[in-house]
Amino acid sequence: MNPAAGGGRSLRRLAPAVRRLREGGHPVTVLAGRSARETLERARAAVAARPRALAAFGGDGLVHLALQAVAGTGVPLGLLPAGTGNDFAAALGIPRDPVAAASVVLRGAAAPFDAARVVAGARAGEWFAGVMACGFDSRVNERANRMTLPGGTARYLVATAAELRSFRPIPFSVTLDLPGGREVVEGEAMLVAVGNTRSYGAGMRICPAADPGDGLLDVTILRAMPTGRFVRAFPAYTGVPMWACPR
16 A cells, blocks of 8 residues: 555545455455555565455555566456546546445456556566656656645646646657558657556546557657647647557
């Protein structure tokens, strides 16, 4: 669990969610580290002991961390949404209330979803199952994660306004493996989003057609544009995926 999820306001829902899981007849151990790295280490140790499931009580950041622990192990990942955005849980149809989500975990009907891995040179890096953001949106997310106020979607809007003051388009070279062959797209862009799910930032539909179970990644490229036009397009931008790319 992430004690800072939802600005710390979600902690009151932890005890009822744990109680619901225990009422289902399952032993529950609550894991929380002093840092993301320590939390991941504890999660990996727990997964190595082959539990019935690893449940993530937090937002999309904690889900991403938990994914690193379970990917390739066969241990199911349960979601107890308690963050600001909870976009990944929404993509899978998980109830926003963590106690209601605990009931979903108890039913034990695991459903597969896709995950992709970031590779840098010869080194395989982190898994992701939501949206991999590059450019303006990733910088907004970094800024929002450093903020404690305001809460909810407003945090991303404030971070967007702050980032706009200094952001400049970034040169990208994007190589796409398409059904008809490989294609390279080059040029300056405001952002490139690679989506396994449709939204991030508490419901911003950057890849609106993305399906977490179709074996494809959707790619949205927002080309360089004047700041005034960009302000109108983002964060109200709903995204038009340019290509669907096989894994």
